[in-house]
Amino acid sequence: MNTLKHNTTLDIVTNYTSLFDFDFWDILFVGKNQSDEWIIGSLARDDKEKNVLHHYYLIISEQNLKDYLELKISYRDLYPLAKSIFKTIRDINENIITEKKLLYQNLKDENMPRQNSFCPESDEQEELLKYITESEMFLAHH
Amino acid sequence: MTFDSLHADTDCDCLGEAFEVKNKLFARKIGKPISRISDFYSHWERNKKPNVLDCDNTCMYKGLSCNEWNNESKGQVLAKYVNLINSQEKTGALSDAILIFKIKNGGGLMKYSPSKKDISHHTFFKSDNFEMDYLEIIEVINLDEYIKT
Numbered sequence: 001m002n003t004l005k006h007n008t009t010l011d012i013v014t015n016y017t018s019l020f021d022f023d024f025w026d027i028l029f030v031g032k033n034q035s036d037e038w039i040i041g042s043l044a045r046d047d048k049e050k051n052v053l054h055h056y057y058l059i060i061s062e063q064n065l066k067d068y069l070e071l072k073i074s075y076r077d078l079y080p081l082a083k084s085i086f087k088t089i090r091d092i093n094e095n096i097i098t099e100k101k102l103l104y105q106n107l108k109d110e111n112m113p114r115q116n117s118f119c120p121e122s123d124e125q126e127e128l129l130k131y132i133t134e135s136e137m138f139l140a141h142h
Numbered sequence: 143m144t145f146d147s148l149h150a151d152t153d154c155d156c157l158g159e160a161f162e163v164k165n166k167l168f169a170r171k172i173g174k175p176i177s178r179i180s181d182f183y184s185h186w187e188r189n190k191k192p193n194v195l196d197c198d199n200t201c202m203y204k205g206l207s208c209n210e211w212n213n214e215s216k217g218q219v220l221a222k223y224v225n226l227i228n229s230q231e232k233t234g235a236l237s238d239a240i241l242i243f244k245i246k247n248g249g250g251l252m253k254y255s256p257s258k259k260d261i262s263h264h265t266f267f268k269s270d271n272f273e274m275d276y277l278e279i280i281e282v283i284n285l286d287e288y289i290k291t
Contacts, residue, residue, distance in 0.1 A: 020225050023207040024185060024192075028229045044231040048173065048180040051188055054231070075229065092190045110233045117228040122259075 008034055010041070010057050010086055010099070017128045020120045025053075028075070028120070030065065030128060038065045040078065042113070044087075052097065053090045058082035062132060068119055069129040075117035080104050143248055143269045148204055156201035160251035160267055165244075167211040167280055168252070168264065169219050171226070172241045179274055181241075182206060205253065205265035211242050215262035222260065227285050242281040249276030 012031030020028040027043045037059050045054040060068075064081050067073045079085065085102045119125055148156055172181040185191075185203040192199035209219045219240075227238055245252070250268040257263060269276075 020229055022222070022226050024190075024202070027226060042229050044229075045233075048178075048183065048188070056231070092185075092188050111231045113230065114228055114232060120225040120229075 009059070009084075010039065010088070012039055012041075015128070015131070017124050019122065019125055019128075033059075037083070038062055040065065040068070040075070042075070044111075044113075051092050053092070053094065055088045055090060057086040057088070059084040059086075062136075066129065066132050069125055069132070071118050071121075074113070074115060075119070076113045076115050079107065079112050143251070143271075145251075145267065145269060147270050148267055152197075152200050152204070154197035154200050156197075156204055156267060157251060157253075160253040162247075163245050163252045166252075167242055167244060168208040168266070169211040169240050169242050170206065170208045170266075171223060172239055172282075182268070182272075182274065184268075202255070202265060205255075205267050208252070208264045208266050209260070210262045210264055212262075218260070219262060223285055238285050240283040240285065241277075241279065242283065244278040244280060246276045246278055 011033060012029070013034050014032045016029065016031040018026040018029045020026075025043050025046070028040070029042075030038065030040050033039055038061070039057055039059055041055055041057045043053055044056050047054065058078055060078055060082050064073070064078055068075065068078055073081075082104065085104060085107070087100050087102055088096050089098045090096050143162075145157060170181070172178070184206055186200075190203065192203050209215060209222075211219065223238075223240055230238075245266070248269060249272055250266055253265045253267065255263050255265045
């Protein structure tokens with residue numbers, strides 16, 4: 001587990017999509033960072049006692065994201081497939097307090113989502129899937 | 143019933159269209175153990191402020207998110223909470239439950255605040271006197287047990 005200063009790897013700069021929101025929080029979200037990598041992030045825990053938010057971020061391939069959006073694999077299935085995994089602790093206004101890079105092998109099962117954590121079906125999920133599919137078709141023909 | 147705390151730091155009138163609730167059940171996600179006052183802190187009380195500080199956002203952040211709980215809404219509300227805990231880490235999810243409650247006289251007012259995806263959504267505004275005793279607890283639904291079934 002390596003402690004990092006906040007860098008821009010986790011900043012979503014394009015294609016930001018909230019897949020599920022709850023009580024004004026984006027619980028599950030996707031987008032691309034400045035290196036054009038797909039990131040899926042989640043608000044994993046809202047610690048009301050300490051008034052901080054625990055987020056996980058997975059940098060994943062487009063194919064893995066597509067499989068997730070098509071409900072072929074779950075959010076939990078993305079963890080071992082991820083290129084990198086990060087965890088942040090943020091204050092209530094989402095300013096980063098700490099940021100750590102995690103190794104999948106060192107993660108406890110209880111700190112990951114359930115096995116059946118499939119993508120919530122929504123207009124946003126369908127639109128993102130359509131965007132990815134059309135992008136692939138465009139690239140295949142050019 | 144007074145709401146001086148609610149309006150102490152805003153000129154917005156958050157109570158327009160809010161009503162006193164009688165004989166209706168509501169649901170709100172809580173942690174365990176139950177009856178923690180921190181589960182009934184608003185975003186505003188937790189110092190979370192909206193990006194756009196207009197009256198709609200200010201009042202929503204000062205209120206508490208709830209859902210009306212009845213035969214029509216039950217399925218949608220449970221689906222919402224299942225999606226929530228499936229996105230979260232297992233340890234957090236295991237400590238989550240849904241509190242089904244009634245509001246006793248003097249506890250506060252409710253405003254109907256639906257969205258396209260959440261048609262039974264309400265916003266609860268606590269009165270100055272609100273304490274957990276103002277909630278009549280009807281049922282606590284353990285989401286981990288619900289998901290296993």
